[in-house]
Amino acid sequence: MDVSFRDRVYDLVGRIPSGSVATYGLVAFLAGNPRASRIVGSLMAHVPEGLGLPCHRVVYRDGSLCKGFSFGGADEGYQRWLLEQEGVVFSVDGKVDIARCLWDGS
DNA sequence: TACTTGACGGATT
């Protein structure tokens, strides 16, 4: 395969449907490296903006977001707002309800 | 070219 792990991650993230979310670990798993979750995060932090990847749909395993790092906005509330606009459900904890909105990779 | 750091996550202590 002449495609890098990185390219697979970009492709997968770009396929996350609106109203669903994926976790770093899930993307890493689908990309072929179940333990490379941190790599996914690292890639998201350096992903070319030109690809227009919906990075805001990628969250932690427990549904929380990266505090201090938001997508397209200066405050973390922006990412939550974006997801809510897409129909993603949030729990009372202020986290994404991944039990209901987790993308299954289809 | 080599080393270090980094949006994570699961297992272990």
Place this chain on the structure above:
DNA sequence: GAATCCGCCAAGT
């Protein structure tokens, strides 16, 4: 239940 360790790949220095 909380804290720590290890593993993975890419990008920056």
